[in-house]
Amino acid sequence: MEKRERIITAAIEAFGEKGVEKTTISDIVKRANIAQGTYYLYFPSKLSVMPDIAAVFVDYLMTELTNNVTSSSFKQQLIEIVDTVFRTTDEHKKLAVLIYSGLTQSEHLQQWETIYAPLYDWLSERLETAKQAGTIRQTVQADYTARIIVGSIESTAEQLYLYNQEEDAKANEHKQELIQFLSYALGASD
Known part of the structure; x- marks a missing residue:
């Protein structure tokens, strides 16, 4: 594993164990088994690793x-x-909480769109294919709609698994309502 990857993995572990506020760069470099100066070759501050941690989550999701x-x-x-988004959020809820708490505490929140670009592009391609097949509204603007869909799905999953800890039956009801809402908004037919 390369040093950058070791730092990211160590940061995820340290932040997960001690929390973002209490974790120090020393905690991270000890776990990564590198010198503190090496950390600064890759990241200028403790929170500058957050976009890379968010990218790990997006990679899992993709x-x-x-x-x-x-x-x-x-x-x-x-x-x-x-x-898939619901299950991945549930399985990686500690990582999801870490990302949101870490990114909101740093100047790196504006990188969110770049980090999520692969997901937006992937969904946009599926929307374009569905438009061409005539199975969703022809007026759907795939790029914008992909962002709206991702935001809606993630927000619902986060509310269920990160904040409320809903029971499975309630989570399933929310999921079904979300699917119905998105299908209707897209004019989806098959």
Whole structure:
């Protein structure tokens, strides 16, 4: 594992154990087994590692979406997307909480759009394909709609798994309502 990756992994572990506020760069470099000066070659401050930690989460999400969104039907893909984001958020809730708490405490929040660009592009491509197939409204602007959809799905998943700790039945009801809402908004038909 390269030093940058070791730093990111060590930061995730240290922040997860001690919290963002209490973690020091010394905590991170000890876990990464590197000199403190080496940390500064890659990151100028403790919180400057946050965008890279967010990218780890997006990588998890992209891997899961690529593996789990396999249907040829857009409506079914929408269900698979929502299921995958919900499951990934639930499985990696500590990482998700860390990202939100860390990014909001730093000047790196504006990098969010860049970090999420692969996800937006991936979904935008599916929306364009669905438009061409005539299975969603022709007036859908894929780039904007991809961001709206990602925001809606993530926000709902975060509310359920990060803040409220909803029981599975309630989470499923929220998920079904979200899928119905998105399907109706897109004019999805299959």
